[in-house]
Amino acid sequence: MIVFDLRCRDSGDIFEAWFKSSADFEEQAARGLVQCPVCQSASVEKAPMAPRLPAKASGDGPPLAQLAALQAKILKDSEWVGDRFAEEARSIHLGETKARAVHGSATAAETKSLIDEGVPVAPLPLPVVPPNQVN
Ligand SMILES: [Zn+2]
Secondary structure (H helix, E strand, O other), X not given: OEEEEEEEXXXXXXXXXXXXXXXXXXXXXXXXXXXXXXXXXOOEEEOOOOOOOOOOOOOOOOOHHHHHHHHHHHHHOEEEEEOOHHHHHHHHHOOOOOOOEEEEOOOHHHHHHHHHOOOOOOOOOOOOOOOOOOO
């Protein structure tokens, strides 16, 4: 089924009507079966339509494939540290351990304190599957 905005050539009213297809509309209109609900005129045409914008594009974000590619790039040279993420990120930040990119899991509280301490951390766009659940 397809909905068309139709316009009555006599009264100028715009109304919607459902058809099986565009061809179905043409056929019904040609036979005078499509009538204006206001003045019953059978002289109707498809109303010029503005393109219907998709409902609120924001919130959808970039497509998943794009995120996955971005994440793969971020993780390429990054070491998985699992639950030790907060600890590792902090000691790297403090220069206590070799500077390198790491990723792992952290609780919301851990993440908050890292940020409070000025440790540069960022959430990954997608959930990470741990390499092989070591430890
Ligand atoms: Zn009309």
